[in-house]
Amino acid sequence: MSCAEDLSDVEAVLRGQTQRFEGIVARWERPLVNLAWRYVRNEAIAEEMAQEAFLLCFRKLRQWRREAEFSTWLFALAINLYRSRSRRYRPKIVDDDQLELLATTDPTEKELLREERDAVVRRAVTHLPEIYRESMIMYYFEGQDLATAARRLGLPEGTVKARLFRGRKILRERLERILR
Amino acid sequence: MLEVSDESLDTSLGRDPWIEPSPGFRSAVLRRVYAEAELPELAFPWKRFALGVFQALLAIGGIVVGGEGLFASAPHPGELVGALILLGFAARLASHWGGPRTPRGATPPS
Numbered sequence: 001m002s003c004a005e006d007l008s009d010v011e012a013v014l015r016g017q018t019q020r021f022e023g024i025v026a027r028w029e030r031p032l033v034n035l036a037w038r039y040v041r042n043e044a045i046a047e048e049m050a051q052e053a054f055l056l057c058f059r060k061l062r063q064w065r066r067e068a069e070f071s072t073w074l075f076a077l078a079i080n081l082y083r084s085r086s087r088r089y090r091p092k093i094v095d096d097d098q099l100e101l102l103a104t105t106d107p108t109e110k111e112l113l114r115e116e117r118d119a120v121v122r123r124a125v126t127h128l129p130e131i132y133r134e135s136m137i138m139y140y141f142e143g144q145d146l147a148t149a150a151r152r153l154g155l156p157e158g159t160v161k162a163r164l165f166r167g168r169k170i171l172r173e174r175l176e177r178i179l180r
Numbered sequence: 181m182l183e184v185s186d187e188s189l190d191t192s193l194g195r196d197p198w199i200e201p202s203p204g205f206r207s208a209v210l211r212r213v214y215a216e217a218e219l220p221e222l223a224f225p226w227k228r229f230a231l232g233v234f235q236a237l238l239a240i241g242g243i244v245v246g247g248e249g250l251f252a253s254a255p256h257p258g259e260l261v262g263a264l265i266l267l268g269f270a271a272r273l274a275s276h277w278g279g280p281r282t283p284r285g286a287t288p289p290s
Contacts, residue, residue: 018217025209033201047205054209058216121192140193172184 002027006070010061025054028071032078038137039086041123049085053078075152079138083130093124093178124175125167132167135160236267 005023012020032053036046056077064073125136138149139160150157239262 018214021213022206022210025206029201029206029209030198033205034198037199038196043199043202046199047202050201051205051209051212055212055216058213117188118192118195121189122196125193136193140196144190144194168186168189171189172186175184 002071003069007066010064010070013058013061021058024057028074029054032074035075035078035137035141036082038122038141039082039126040089041091041126042089045089049082050078052085053081056081072151076154079134079153083134086126090126091123093120093127093174121171121175124171124178127174128167128170132163132170135163136167136171139164232266232269236264 005027009020009023013024029050032050033046036049036053037043040046040049053074057074060077064070125133127133128136134153135149135155138152139146142148142152146157146160150160153160
């Protein structure tokens with residue numbers, strides 16, 4: 001069970017066994033890298049952000065209060081960091097080559113069209129206003145589990161739901177404008 | 181060309197594949213963590229702390245003595261608030277200093 005392992009590793013690290021931090025990294029590297037990836041859509045930058053998140057976690061380990069799960073605390077830390085770091089970087093939603101591809105691809109090439117469409121939509125999310133962007137990122141990151149997404153963000157479910165609704169609306173309007 | 185219904189957005193965003201961290205990611209993180217752990221303890225800013233406490237005591241003393249005490253005129257309420265904030269900051273600085281440190285003899289990962 002990861003909760004018990006997290007607690008054991010955290011307490012060992014705080015006692016001076018720094019090597020035990022590897023257990024925390026092993027369990028959470030994939031989620032943290034992938035969450036960062038959803039903010040910036042660039043693998044190298046996402047890994048750099050995730051590294052910083054782990055370093056910040058190490059520095060602030062004493063501040064974890066045991067009332068919340070370690071993962072909740074870690075994600076809150078990461079989200080704050082990713083929010084500020086991702087402001088410096090926004091991938092282009094769609095480039096000219098993609099527009100060309102989407103316009104000229106045979107509609108029977110469904111797989112290719114689907115992949116390009118998905119890529120455009122995912123990059124468009126990174127350009128949403130922050131409050132909507134985060135709710136959308138976390139909701140889909142957590143497999144469309146509203147309760148978990150809300151808990152990670154520290155927000156009521158109703159608030160996240162409202163932001164998802166608004167975020168989708170803005171996304172639709174922007175995509176329709178870009179691809180008109 | 182591009183369908184943008186809620187359903188299609190859910191589909192596009194819902195099947196976002198996960199990427200795998202690069203092979204060197206974990207060791208890069210641990211190198212940075214060990215480097216952080218081996219930093220020498222930062223010296224506590226005793227001079228600043230002492231100055232802060234002294235200034236706070238001056239302000240509080242001026243209130244207590246009152247009139248022509250330590251101040252030529254009655255201190256502004258803002259000065260008292262500032263003094264209390266200074267004391268609080270000094271105390272906070274003392275309590276949150278440093279993170280986990282590697283004990284002597286611990287070896288970093290290769």
